[in-house]
Amino acid sequence: MKMNFGKLLLFLTILILLTACSAPPSDAKEKAYNTAPAPAAAEAETVPEALPTPAFEIVSAPMLTQIEMLDSQNGWAQAVNRILRTENGGQTWFDITPSDIPNDPAYAKSYFLDAQRGWVLIEDRDQPDAGMLFYTTNGGEFWSWHLVSFGRAEFAFSDLNNGYALFNLGAGAGSMGVSVWTTSNGGGDFVQVFLHEPGVEASMPMSGIKNGIAFRDPLNGWVTGSVPMDGVIWFYRTRDGGLSWEEQPMQMPASYENAQTSTFAPHFFDLNVALLPVRLFGEESSMVFYRTSDGGETWMPTLPVPMSGKYDIASPNELIVWDGGATLYTSSDGGETWTFHATNWQPYDLLRSIDFVSTTEGWALSEEGVYRTKDGGKTWSKLP
CATH class of the missing domain: 2.40.10 (Thrombin, subunit H)
Incomplete structure (x- = not known):
């Protein structure tokens, strides 16, 4: 009986061992295998987070005061208390007004190079000889500004860096004193290069109501205006960046020799070609555009239009x-x-x-x- 019991015990022991060896792994072991340590977060490649695009407010039916379209779709505009931009030809206008703009930009002077870059000059109502020049390089998403020593001035930029301003010091009896300012760093700093001073004779005369300024390059520029005299075209140029000025004689259009005139800032398309608008006042008011193909050295009138x-x-x-x-x-x-x-x-x-x-x-x-x-x-x- 002992031998049979011993054999039975041995048989049962072997059977238990074989059963244990063939059993499936436990749940704990399975999870431990599948949750092997992942690489530390610091070892992973860092991807910069994209900045969110500002959500511009859409302005419905704005009453625009100024507009500057650059092509059939893209353009800028100004309205009461707003600076606006469109990307669909004016069907929709986005409010891109700087949050820190101090005064209404509706009639502020502005200049836009393209759909991304532009300047808006806000005058200081308490100090006529001071202002803030706002500037954007990304279509108005973000603006920066610089203090300038002139308020409501005529200004223009020939490129991203070089700009020119004509500031009205006061007008009366057909005369106007002005100062001329230039910048070579996009408006960050303006330098006064010309100033009318009482009792001091200047290369640009006090006589004449000045209304516009344009430069072909940092040295060659023009100031336009009007004077109440028959057969005279008020048109002055500089060859030294605005330090000194000289009258540029102009030929009156045929049949308008005795007309009074008003010139407006020339529009340069490159270093050679430009158009100069001139309004003619006579028995019949007309417009004529003078053309230059030699960088402003000579200007010739085209055919006046009877309007x-x-x-x-x-x-x-x-x-x-x-x-x-x-x-x-x-x-x-x-x-x-x-x-x-x-x-x-x-x-x-x-x-x-x-x-x-x-x-x-x-x-x-x-x-x-x-x-x-x-x-x-x-x-x-x-x-x-």
Whole structure:
């Protein structure tokens, strides 16, 4: 009996050992295998987090005071208490007004190089000889500003760095004193290069109401204006960056030898080609565009158009003139010939400004709202 019991005990022991060896692993072991230590977070590649795009407020039916379209889709505008930008031809306007702007920018002077870069000059209402120049390089997402020693000045930039300002010191009896300022770092610093001082004779005369400034390059620039004298075109130039000025003689257009004139800042397209708008006042008010192909050394008048209204220069060859009446004039050859178009909309005196990107596509601001044409001014439609 003992032998049989011993064999049975041995058999049971072997059976238990074999069963244990063949059993599946426990849940704890399985989890430990699948949760092997992961690489430390510090060892992983760091991917910079993208900055969120600012959400601009959409402004419905803004009453624009100024507009500057750069192409058929992109443009800038100003309205009461707002600076705006569009990416769809004016159908939608985004509010890109700087949060720290101190005064209403509706009628502030501004200059836009392209769809991303622009300047807006805000005058100090308490100090006429001071202002804040706001500047953006990303379409108004972010703005920086610099204090400047002039307020409501005419200004322009020839490129991203070089800018020029003409500040009105006071006008009266057909005269106006001015100061001229230049910058070479995008408006970070302005240097005064010319100043009218009482009792001091200057190379640019006090006589004449100055209204515009433009430079071809850092040395060569022009100031425009008007003087109440027949047959005189008020037009002065500098060759030394604004330090000294000289009158540039201009030929009056045929049949307008006795007209009075007002010149406006020339529009340079490159170092050689530019157009100079001149308004003619005589028995019949007209517009004429002087053209230069040698960097402003010589200017020749094109064919005057028998209308003295709003004008725009879309390209070296594309010009538009309209007084808000039933006829709008366009030129596709730089003013050598003109074509008139009957319009379906006549805002007349309610017309504030026009802005065209070609002789066919343009925008008009009136006290009734913003209108757009795609056929050279024949038909206009009001934008929402």
